Amino acid sequence: MKVAVWDTYVTRNDGKIMHFDILVEENVMEENIIFEYGKKYLKSVMQSTQNLTSKQCNFCHIDVVPEHMEKQIINNGYAIIEMENCY
Template identity: 70%
Template sequence: MKVAVWDTYVTRKDGKIMHFDILVDENTNDENEIFEFGKSYLKTVSQEGQPLTSKECRFCHIDRAPAEVENQIKENGFSIIEMENCN
């Protein structure tokens, strides 16, 4: 499966910038749906309510997904790769 990678930077409640990628099927192109996936992730790390718009989240590139990511996308519609300050 090929996935679209959306590069995302959100200011945490403590002011630090968290960096994560939202991965979706390459045919998913509704920005609002992708932002909702990001907001859903933010809830899981106690950062709900933080802004997540086209200012914080932008399409980056298409890539091939490993099996684990592919399974997450099939199950949830998206996968997250945590990069910086996500915990």
Template identity: 60%
Template sequence: MKVSVWDTYVNRSDGKIMHFDILVPSNFNNEDKIFDFGKNYLKTKEFITKELTAKECNFCHIDVAPDIVVQEITEKGYSIIEIENCN
């Protein structure tokens, strides 16, 4: 499955910057919904973050997803890859 990778940076209340990717099917282009996926992910964190908007989340590239990502997208519509300061 080809996926769109949305590169996302969100400021945390402790001054750190979270970096994570939101992956969705490559034919999915509803930006508001993609931002909602990111906001839902942020709600799972114990720390406080600033708002997620188009300024923090941008389309980066299209890639081929590994099976585990395909499974997660099939189950909930998106997948998150944590890169930096996500825990």
């Protein structure tokens, strides 16, 4: 499955910069949808006070995902790759 990768940087509640990628099907390019997925993820890691805009989240590239991530995207609409300071 080809996916759109959205590179995301937000300031955590403790001031550290959190970096993660939001992956969606390649034809999903509406920022509002992507931002909602990002907010949902942030809430799941207790960072729900964060606002998400194009300042923090931008389309990066198209890529191919492994099968386990493809299943996540099919089931949830998105998948997250945690890069830095996500814990």
